[in-house]
Amino acid sequence: MKVRVLAMAALLLAVASTAARAADPRYPDWPCTQAKVPEISLAAVWAGPALDDVQNKWKDDAKVSALVTKLSARKTPLDEAERSVKEFLAGSAADKTANAKLLFAGLFDTLNAQRAQVMNGLERVSRKQREAADKIREESIQLQALQGATPPDEAKVEALSNELIWKTRIFEDRHNVVRFVCEVPTTIDQRLFALGRVIQQEME
Amino acid sequence: MQIEVRMMMSRMWRVGLLSGLTLAAAPAHAFIAYVSNEKSNTVSVIDTESWTVTKTIKVGQRPRGIDFTRDGKFVMVAVGDDDTIQMIDAKTQSVVDSLPSGPDPELFAQDAAGKILYVANENDNTVTVIDLEKRARLGDIQVGVEPEGMTISPDGKTLINTSETTNMAHFIDTSSRQIVANVLVDARPRFAEFKHDASELWVSSEIGGTVSVIDPGKHEVIGKVNFEIPGLRKEAIQPVGIGMTKDDKTAFVALGPANRVAVVDTASRKVTKYLLVGQRVWHMAFTPDEKYLLTTNGVSNDVSVIDVAAQKVIKTIQVGELPWGITIAP
Numbered sequence: 001m002k003v004r005v006l007a008m009a010a011l012l013l014a015v016a017s018t019a020a021r022a023a024d025p026r027y028p029d030w031p032c033t034q035a036k037v038p039e040i041s042l043a044a045v046w047a048g049p050a051l052d053d054v055q056n057k058w059k060d061d062a063k064v065s066a067l068v069t070k071l072s073a074r075k076t077p078l079d080e081a082e083r084s085v086k087e088f089l090a091g092s093a094a095d096k097t098a099n100a101k102l103l104f105a106g107l108f109d110t111l112n113a114q115r116a117q118v119m120n121g122l123e124r125v126s127r128k129q130r131e132a133a134d135k136i137r138e139e140s141i142q143l144q145a146l147q148g149a150t151p152p153d154e155a156k157v158e159a160l161s162n163e164l165i166w167k168t169r170i171f172e173d174r175h176n177v178v179r180f181v182c183e184v185p186t187t188i189d190q191r192l193f194a195l196g197r198v199i200q201q202e203m204e
Numbered sequence: 205m206q207i208e209v210r211m212m213m214s215r216m217w218r219v220g221l222l223s224g225l226t227l228a229a230a231p232a233h234a235f236i237a238y239v240s241n242e243k244s245n246t247v248s249v250i251d252t253e254s255w256t257v258t259k260t261i262k263v264g265q266r267p268r269g270i271d272f273t274r275d276g277k278f279v280m281v282a283v284g285d286d287d288t289i290q291m292i293d294a295k296t297q298s299v300v301d302s303l304p305s306g307p308d309p310e311l312f313a314q315d316a317a318g319k320i321l322y323v324a325n326e327n328d329n330t331v332t333v334i335d336l337e338k339r340a341r342l343g344d345i346q347v348g349v350e351p352e353g354m355t356i357s358p359d360g361k362t363l364i365n366t367s368e369t370t371n372m373a374h375f376i377d378t379s380s381r382q383i384v385a386n387v388l389v390d391a392r393p394r395f396a397e398f399k400h401d402a403s404e405l406w407v408s409s410e411i412g413g414t415v416s417v418i419d420p421g422k423h424e425v426i427g428k429v430n431f432e433i434p435g436l437r438k439e440a441i442q443p444v445g446i447g448m449t450k451d452d453k454t455a456f457v458a459l460g461p462a463n464r465v466a467v468v469d470t471a472s473r474k475v476t477k478y479l480l481v482g483q484r485v486w487h488m489a490f491t492p493d494e495k496y497l498l499t500t501n502g503v504s505n506d507v508s509v510i511d512v513a514a515q516k517v518i519k520t521i522q523v524g525e526l527p528w529g530i531t532i533a534p
Contacts, residue, residue, distance in 0.1 A: 043435030044463055047480035186503065193463070193483050193504055197520065201482070 031126035032182035036119065039112055039188060045196045048203060049097070051105050058106035063088075064099065068106035072114060073193060078191060082198045089202040101204045104196055111192045118184045125178055132171050139164055217485035221500075235491045236533045237498055238279045239294070239507055240267035241524025246525040247281060248507075249297060250498075252491055252532070255509060257518050259297050263290055270529040273336065274318025279531060282309040282323065289323065289334075291346040294533065304341040304358040306332045311529075313354040313363065315378070322363050324351035328493040331365055333381065345381050347374050353407070357420065361463075366393035366407060373407050375423060387424040395487075397446040397455075399470070408443035408457060415443055415457055417473060429457070429466075429473050436462055445487040447497055449512070456497055456510070465499055467515055479517055481508035489530045500527040 030036045041050070058064045067088055071081045085103070092099040142162050147150060206278060222434075235252035240263075247267060249259040264283030272278055272294070279292040282305065287310065289303040305312075307490075314321045314336065321334040322345075329349055332344040348367030355364045356378070363376040373396060375385040380494035390412020397406050398420070405418040406429075415429040431441045442460030448470070455468040461484050467477040482501025490497050490512070497510040500523075509519035 041436055041440070043433055044440060044461065047464075047478070189483065190504055197480070197482075 028122075028143065029123040029126045030119075031122055031129070034182055037185075038119070039116065040108075040192060042108060045108070045193050046104065046200070048104070048196075048200045049101065051101055051108075054098075054101045054105045056105075057108075057110075058102040062108055064102045066087060067102075067103060068110050068122055071107060073109045074187070074191075078194055081191070081195060085195055085198045086202060089199070097203055100199050104199050107192060107195055111188050114128050115185050115188045118188070121183055122178060124175060129171065129174055129178070132167065132174075136164065136167050136171065139167070215437045216497070224437045235493075236294070237489065237491075237501060237507075238270055238272075238281075238531050239523050239527050240270040240281050240529045241266055241505075241526060242528040243526035244500070244524035245283075246524045247292065248527070249522055250507065250523075252496065252498075255521055257521065257523060260524065261292060261297055261299065263292070263299060264288065268528045269309065269324075271312065271314065272533055274314065274316075274534065276534045279530075280312070280321070281334075282312060284308045284310055284326065289321075291339075301339065303334050303336075303339055304343065305334070306330050311352065311354050313356050315356055316358070317360070317362045320378075322354055322356070322365075324354050324365060326350055326352070331363070331376070337486060338470075342384075343381065345376060345383075347376070347383070348372060348386075352392075353394055354397040355398060355405075357405075358400060358402045362420065364398075364405060364407075367395050368392050368394075371409075371412075373405070373418065374413045377421075387418055387423050387425060388417075389418075389425065390414045392429075395446055397448055399448060399452040400450055401452055403452075404470075406446050406448070406455065408446055409478075410444055410460065411440045413438055413441050413443065415446065415455075415468075427473050429455075429468055429475070431457075431459060431466055431475060433459075433462055433464065433478055445499070447488045447490060448479055449490075450494060458488055458499055460484055463501075465480075465510065477515055479510060479515065481510070481517055482506045482520065484499060487529045489532045491532055492534060493498055498532070499532055500530050502526045502528065 027036045070076055089096055097197055146157050206328045236365045237250040239248040245265050247261045247263050248257045251258045263281055265285035267281045267283050269282040277294055280289050282289050287307045289305050289309055290299045291301040293300045305323045306328050308325055308327035309323045310322055310326045312323040319336055321336050323332040331345040331347055331351055331465045335342050347365050349369035350367055351365050352366055352368045353366035361378055363378050365374045371391055372386045372388055374383050377384045389407050390407055390409035393407050394410045394412040395408045405420045407416045416425045417427040419426045441462045443457050444460055445458040447456040449478045455465045455470050459466055463483050464478045465481050466475045469476050480501050483503035485499050488497055488499040494512055497512050505525055507523055508517050
C-alpha cells in the first residue's frame with residue numbers, strides 16, 4: 001500500500017515535470033501538446049469584404065445577436081448551425097451582404113472570446129497542477145522520513161499515506177480532463193472557419 | 205493511323221458520354237479520388253461527378269503518402285505507424301497487399317514507367333527502393349536526416365529528396381543510387397515538384413515560408429516565390445504541396461494554416477491570387493482533364509474543389525479526420 005502510494009507519486013511527478021517543460025517558452029503555463037495560438041486572426045478565416053464598418057454593430061441587431069449566441073454554442077451541431085446560416089441569409093434579400101458581415105463579425109468576436117476563456121482556464125489549471133505536484137513531492141519525502149524513523153509512528157504514516165492517495169487521484173483526474181479540454185480551442189477554430197465559409201459562399 | 209483510330213474512338217466515347225448513351229458504363233470513367241486520413245486511419249473515396257464520398261476504406265495506422273500505380277489498378281498508401289505501404293485494389297476498393305518499406309514511411313515517388321518506387325522513411329534516414337512488379341525491396345539509399353519530400357525528374361534519371369533537418373534538396377542519380385548534389389533551400393523543405401518540361405524544380409519550405417526555384421542542371425537556386433497575405437502573420441504562411449499545370453504556366457501552392465492556396469504565375473514567379481480553401485491545407489491533386497484541383501485540409505477535415513480555369517473554390521467535401529494526401533485515378 002505505502003509502496004504503491006510512493007510509486008504513484010513518483011510517476012505523477014514525472015508527468016508533472018514533463019508538463020512543466022513547455023514547448024513554447026512564450027507560454028510556460030500552456031499544458032497542451034497542441035501549439036498555442038493566442039487568437040484567431042481574421043485573415044485566416046475570412047476572405048470576404050472588410051468588416052471595419054460593422055465592428056460591434058452586430059450586438060445592436062437583436063436577430064443577429066440571438067443567432068450568434070445559438071451558432072456559437074457547442075451544443076448546436078455544426079450542420080444544424082450551417083443550415084441556420086443559410087436560412088437566415090436566404091431570408092435577408094437586399095440586406096444580404098450587410099447581414100452576412102454582421103453575422104460573421106459577431107461569430108468572430110464571440111468564438112474568439114470563448115476560445116480565450118478556455119485557454120485561460122487551461123493555463124490556470126496548469127498552474128494549480130504544478131502547485132499540487134510540489135505539494136505531493138514534499139509530502140512523499142515526509143512520508144519516506146516517517147517510514148524510516150525507528151520506531152515508525154504507524155498512525156501518522158497511515159494518515160499521510162491516505163492524504164497522498166487523495167491528492168494523487170485529484171491530480172490524475174485533472175490531468176485527464178486537461179488533455180480532453182486541450183482539443184476545445186481547435187473545435188472552436190473549426191466551427192468559426194466552417195460558418196465563415198458558409199457565409200462567404202452565400203454572399204457570392 | 206493507329207493513333208487516329210484511337211483519337212476517333214476517344215471522341216466517340218466522349219460524345220457517347222455526353223448524350224448519355226453509354227450511361228451504364230460511365231461510372232467506371234468518372235474520376236475517382238482517394239484521400240488518406242491520418243488520424244482516422246482510413247482512406248476516403250470521392251466520386252468527382254457527384255462530389256461525394258462513396259466509400260471509406262479502413263487502412264493501417266497513420267496513412268499519409270498516397271498514389272495510384274501508373275496502370276490505375278492499385279492505390280498505394282504509406283501507413284507510417286505500421287511501417288509498411290498498403291496496396292488498395294481500385295476495383296474492389298479494399299486492401300489486398302503490402303510493400304516492404306523501411307520504418308515510418310511518409311511519402312514516396314515512382315518512376316515514369318511505374319516499375320520502381322522510392323520511399324522516404326522518416327525514422328531511419330533512408331530511402332527504400334522497391335521493385336513494384338515483384339513487390340520486393342531492392343535496396344536502400346542513405347540520405348539526410350528525416351527525409352521528407354520526394355519526386356523524380358521527368359526523364360527518370362534524378363530522384364529528389366528533401367530533408368527537414370539539413371534544409372537541403374538532395375539530387376540522387378537513380379542508376380548509381382548516389383547523391384550527386386545538395387542544394388540548400390529555406391527552413392524545413394517539405395515538397396518538391398518538377399515542371400513538366402524539366403526546366404525547373406520547385407521546392408516548398410514550410411518554416412521558411414517560401415518556394416525555391418532550382419535549375420536542375422546547374423543545381424542552383426535561381427529564384428524564390430514569396431507569399432504575403434494582409435492581416436496574417438508570416439509564421440502562419442507555411443507552403444507545403446505544389447501543383448503545376450501541364451503547360452507549366454501556373455503553379456498552385458498550399459499554404460498550410462494560412463488556409464489558402466496561392467495561384468502563382470510561373471514566368472514572373474509572382475502570386476496572382478489567393479484562394480481560401482479549408483484549414484491547414486497541405487496536399488493536392490488535379491483531375492486528369494485538369495479541370496479541377498482537389499486539396500486536403502487537415503484541420504477542417506475536408507477536401508476543397510478548385511475550378512482551375514475560373515480559379516475559384518466551388519465545393520467542399522467532408523472526409524475523415526486529418527486528411528493528408530490525395531491521388532486521382534489516371
